[in-house]
Amino acid sequence: xxxxxxxxxxxxxxxxxxxxxxxxxxxxxxxxxxxxxxxxxxxxxxxxxxxxxxxxxxxxxxxxxxxxxxxxxxxxxxxxxxxxxxxxxxxxxxxxxxxxxxxxxxxxxxxxxxxxxxxxxxxxxxxxxxxxxxxxxxxxxxxxxxxxxxxxxxxxxxxxxxxxxxxxxxxxxxxxxxxxxxxxxxxxxxxxxxxxxxxxxxxxxxxxxxxxxxxx
Amino acid sequence: xxxxxxxxxxxxxxxxxxxxxxxxxxxxxxxxxxxxxxxxxxxxxxxxxxxxxxxxxxxxxxxxxxxxxxxxxxxxxxxxxxxxxxxx
Numbered sequence: 001x002x003x004x005x006x007x008x009x010x011x012x013x014x015x016x017x018x019x020x021x022x023x024x025x026x027x028x029x030x031x032x033x034x035x036x037x038x039x040x041x042x043x044x045x046x047x048x049x050x051x052x053x054x055x056x057x058x059x060x061x062x063x064x065x066x067x068x069x070x071x072x073x074x075x076x077x078x079x080x081x082x083x084x085x086x087x088x089x090x091x092x093x094x095x096x097x098x099x100x101x102x103x104x105x106x107x108x109x110x111x112x113x114x115x116x117x118x119x120x121x122x123x124x125x126x127x128x129x130x131x132x133x134x135x136x137x138x139x140x141x142x143x144x145x146x147x148x149x150x151x152x153x154x155x156x157x158x159x160x161x162x163x164x165x166x167x168x169x170x171x172x173x174x175x176x177x178x179x180x181x182x183x184x185x186x187x188x189x190x191x192x193x194x195x196x197x198x199x200x201x202x203x204x205x206x207x208x209x210x211x212x213x214x215x216x
Numbered sequence: 217x218x219x220x221x222x223x224x225x226x227x228x229x230x231x232x233x234x235x236x237x238x239x240x241x242x243x244x245x246x247x248x249x250x251x252x253x254x255x256x257x258x259x260x261x262x263x264x265x266x267x268x269x270x271x272x273x274x275x276x277x278x279x280x281x282x283x284x285x286x287x288x289x290x291x292x293x294x295x296x297x298x299x300x301x302x303x304x
Contacts, residue, residue, distance in 0.1 A: 037284060038276040044284060048291065055295045062302040081244070088236050095274050096229040100221045194275050201270045205295075208263035212243025213303060216256040 039191030047198050050164075054157075054202050058209055061153045065214060068149065075150040076215035078141050083134045084211040087127050088203065094123035095200040098172075102193045105179070106186065114179045117172055120196070124169040131162055150214060157206055161199070168192075168199045228273045235266045257303045264296035 037044065065072045101116035138154075145155040171192040178189065243259040268289070272278040277288045 035279070035281050036276070037280050048287060051291060055291070058295065059298055059302065062299055066302070085236065085240055089233065092229065092232050092236065095270060096225065099225045099229075099274050103222055103225075190276075197270055197275045200274075201267045204263055204266045204270070208239055208243065208259055209299070212239065212259055213256060216243055216252070 039194045040187055043191050043194065047194060051198065051202070054160075054205070057153070057157060058205060061157070061209060062213075064149050064153070071148050072150045072214045073216070075143060075148060075154070076210060078138060078143060079154070079211055079215070080134050080137055081211050081215070083130050084207050087130050088207050090123050090127050090130070091200045091203050094120045094127075095197050097123065098193050098196045101175075102189060105189050110179055114176065117176050117179065121169060121172050121176070124165055124172070127165055128162065128169075131158065154210055157210065161202055161206055164199045164202070168196045171195055225273065228269055232266055232269060235262055235269075238262050239266075253304070257300055260300045260303060261296050264292050264299075268292045 097116045097120040101113045101120065104110075104113035104116060135155075138151075143151050145152055175189050175192050239259045239262050242255050242262060271288050271292070272285075275288075277285055
């Protein structure tokens with residue numbers, strides 16, 4: 001007996017039909033109405049809280065620098081600035097790819113969204129690899145987390161940030177899993193995108209303070 | 217512009233890369249110059265301008281409710297001011 005494997009697209013989703021959003025063939029939607037909170041509103045409490053915690057660390061970093069500017073300068077000059085600036089460009093590229101992925105997700109362009117999320121994951125891997133290379137360089141140069149205050153700030157701030165990158169990579173992987181099933185939980189993917197952009201913006205400040213301002 | 221990517225996002229991304237170059241120029245090797253300290257300090261507001269752009273455009277705070285817009289902008293302005301003054 002021949003079994004027809006064709007899935008009717010006009011059935012509702014709960015009867016096995018294709019999700020309504022998947023039927024759209026990359027047709028642009030009207031822009032979201034003004035006043036839309038990306039992701040869950042509760043997520044923003046965490047995002048702004050996390051940003052403020054990092055902000056407090058930044059204030060303490062520059063406050064402590066005022067006491068021993070020479071020590072901060074000498075230690076900061078041991079960092080690999082070119083790795084810092086490359087990592088900044090890599091994270092900015094990843095943010096752009098996440099914007100592209102979210103846009104494609106909202107249009108129902110699953111393939112395009114998958115490619116963009118995969119490319120963003122690749123950026124995360126490049127960032128982490130370059131960070132490890134820099135850690136090895138700093139440690140081989142005789143500077144560890146307890147060498148002086150600058151080194152403590154450097155390892156704590158970049159280490160916690162790297163942890164955020166890894167969590168973000170995990171969330172991007174979860175997004176990728178949703179895309180394989182043509183999922184359409186826009187709140188979740190918006191939350192993932194917001195989190196990833198927070199990782200990017202925190203690095204922008206970390207790079208400026210640790211690699212440039214403290215070394216000048 | 218490549219298909220499927222909003223033009224606005226591409227322009228913002230280009231601006232962010234440009235601002236990274238500006239931050240790099242401001243933050244490197246000005247110590248010996250007259251007013252070099254002020255130039256380095258300027259790298260901080262430029263960096264926070266990038267943060268503002270990422271938040272407003274990429275995180276879509278620009279189209280979020282007013283409360284979120286105000287809180288985010290306040291975070292950027294307050295930390296940018298505090299850090300710049302602490303450095304000077």
